């Protein structure tokens with residue numbers, strides 16, 4: 001699935017993997033996650049975890065005896081030192097676990113091995129561990145750029161504030177890491193500790209989550225004193241169910257992710273005791289704003305200086321407010337959040353994020369919320385939810401209906417375009433047929449003139465002998481055995497000949513209409529059946545278009561077209577009567593009817609090659625026969641003349 005996402009695919013060298021993509025909004029380079037490196041944990045079960053064991057001396061050497069200058073910081077698990085492994089020269093972060101949380105060697109090793117199996121570009125990699133005596137140390141890859149917390153709140157004066165697209169990319173990367181833990185690992189891993197200080201950034205602002213899977217190594221697990229200090233640390237990120245004492249689920253991580261998103265959007269800390277009371281808790285401060293879309297721009301970090309698209313902001317807020325739902329089940333799947341962010345984090349020329357395709361999400365609530373936030377008239381998801389809850393019975397069908405409405409609008413537009421194309425094709429065809437009719441008429445009138453001349457000549461030759469006449473008749477019968485009308489024409493009057501020619505032309509003309517349209521309809525049916533064998537999605541789209549056409553244009557429905565064609569064909573089966581001339585005049589009108597109704601069918605099965613089908617070959621065959629007959633007629637006339 002991940003391969004389908006738009007990712008940042010510029011190729012970079014290993015040593016200098018900066019994103020070459022030049023973008024004004026994107027002054028911080030961004031490295032694409034090497035998705036192919038991600039493996040399902042189950043698949044790797046038999047592989048040996050790529051984790052090294054270190055002795056204490058090695059790590060003491062690496063960290064210059066744990067000197068103060070190598071101290072990176074201190075967290076809930078203990079102190080973290082920066083070091084260089086002597087054997088490889090690799091930079092590492094050595095986490096010295098607090099002795100309060102002492103675990104047995106075996107227990108510790110088991111935990112370490114399970115952490116080592118978690119490998120993803122957006123997770124800080126565990127390089128090895130040390131379990132010498134009572135020492136418990138973890139060795140991680142060193143991430144050079146500091147934490148998200150540092151960049152958001154503890155920026156040096158020389159540093160530029162992070163721009164919008166970089167923030168969205170960080171969110172996207174973090175979501176990918178979380179998605180790996182929730183969705184690609186079996187059983188899923190609940191992070192429990194997602195927060196800005198645990199999102200480390202490299203020099204290119206590429207995010208990596210740290211401290212995942214350490215839950216069981218927490219100091220004082222089961223010790224209320226140390227547990228409360230950790231809770232204090234994560235306060236502001238914890239989901240309501242955690243405070244209620246309910247079981248944590250992957251959706252608890254989604255809530256924490258929502259808090260991080262809110263920090264990225266607002267530039268405000270999850271908890272800030274320096275602010276007025278009502279603003280100290282970020283989520284509590286943001287909740288009323290979620291319900292008032294007009295206030296979204298005011299919510300954004302002032303350091304961004306409004307350098308973001310309104311749509312981008314609206315959609316980011318929509319995702320955030322969904323993640324921060326009180327009810328865990330109402331929160332989205334992190335995989336859907338990740339998909340949405342893959343679009344929001346794409347650098348576009350105008351800075352406006354690409355619209356997220358309707359079928360991208362596993363849970364449809366995400367697509368509905370984002371579509372509503374795609375325009376200026378936005379409804380926050382929290383309100384949407386309230387509305388949906390009120391209309392509990394119809395909520396599902398309503399949202400489905402809305403999605404359908406959107407899809408119908410898109411289809412309408414497509415069909416409108418296709419109709420326009422067809423209209424121009426049809427008008428060209430009309431012109432062509434009018435021209436050929438005129439050609440036909442002029443041929444007929446020329447023949448009439450010739451016949452008139454022949455008749456005059458015959459009158460003058462009235463003194464010809466009967467034997468000569470018989471010879472000519474015999475000659476004409478040998479030469480034209482197929483044309484019964486021609487064989488008798490030598491003895492017929494000029495008016496009879498004219499009538500015969502007119503009849504031939506009229507029959508050919510009506511046959512032309514019959515053949516061309518009935519075979520074109522067959523063509524359409526053939527195309528319909530071949531479409532039916534296509535993949536499901538195409539089939540759905542085609543049948544939708546078909547349904548749409550029938551509903552929109554009952555007169556021009558394929559059924560009506562077929563009926564009209566059949567009636568035409570049926571008419572042609574009859575012998576010509578006195579009314580035929582009038583009927584033939586109507587052919588042109590019928591032809592136009594067929595064209596206009598055909599245009600509807602063709603709008604569904606538009607095919608440039610349509611004219612090259614079997615219908616076309618029949619058409620040419622009729623034309624050839626017609627011309628042959630005309631030539632024969634002319635020859636006959638000239639032989640008569642001789």
Ligand SMILES: Nc1ncnc2c1ncn2[C@@H]1O[C@H](COP(=O)(O)OP(=O)(O)OP(=O)(O)O)[C@@H](O)[C@H]1O
Nearest residue numbers: 072073074075076077080093140141142143147197
């Ligand atoms: N792999 C690493 N590379 C670089 N710096 C790191 C790494 N791991 C941790 N640090 C840094 O070490 C310091 C302490 O990190 P640690 O994760 O122990 O504490 P924390 O995240 O601040 O709090 P908590 O333990 O409650 O999550 C932080 O400044 C952090 O940025």
